[in-house]
Amino acid sequence: MSIVTYNNRSIANISAVPGAAKSLTLIKTLTASSSSTLSFVDGSNDVVLDNTYPIYKFEFINIHPATDNVSFSFNLSTDGGSNYNVTKTTTYFYAYLGENGSYGILEYVAGLDLAQSTSDQPLSNNVGNDNDQSASGELFLFNPSSTTFVKHFMSTTNQYDRADISVNPRMAGYGNTTSSIDAVRFQMSSGNIDSGVIKLYGIS
Secondary structure, eight states: OOOOOOSOOOGGGOOOOTTOSSOEEEEEEEEEEEESEEEEETTSTTOOOSTTOSEEEEEEEEEEESSSSEEEEEEEESSTTSOOOOOEEEEEEEEEEETTSOEEEEEEOGGGOOSSBOSOEEEEEEEOOSTTOOEEEEEEEEOTTOSSSOEEEEEEEEEEBTTSEEEEEEEEEEEOOSSOOOEEEEEESSSOEEEEEEEEEEEO
């Protein structure tokens, strides 16, 4: 293992950093505008979701629901988006604190996990639809093209809750299939995604 020392401490004079060379590649950006769903389908509209990368990362930025008090959720497909019904087992917990200093709780939420279910998995829950309320975060999907192993995923989110609470949900689990995952869909539990951006990256 080599050790590199930078004598010039000015960031402006650093042209490259070892080990950080272009490992994150932006594949596709989708922007919601009163959208019922936002879907990333391999081979469609320049989306890559195959064995090109071992890890895929979705970043969702200021996802604002049209309807108050809803969940922002996702599901997976093995048939190019014809069906989003992959069986999943997950865990879900969050920490939260109110604007007035109330609550301050770390809690496992059994009602938001899945046990061998094909339902959509919440990434954020109770998201408010006031003009300044939204949810942002990231979802990692590991080796979706594998035909040997189940498909692991995990997410971290922060949301401005309908009750003026900052909520930090954490979710993790697996899609219980050895078929390739070739599409991912995002939607609200009710109503449209009024606005927001979702970016898909490949990590090499």
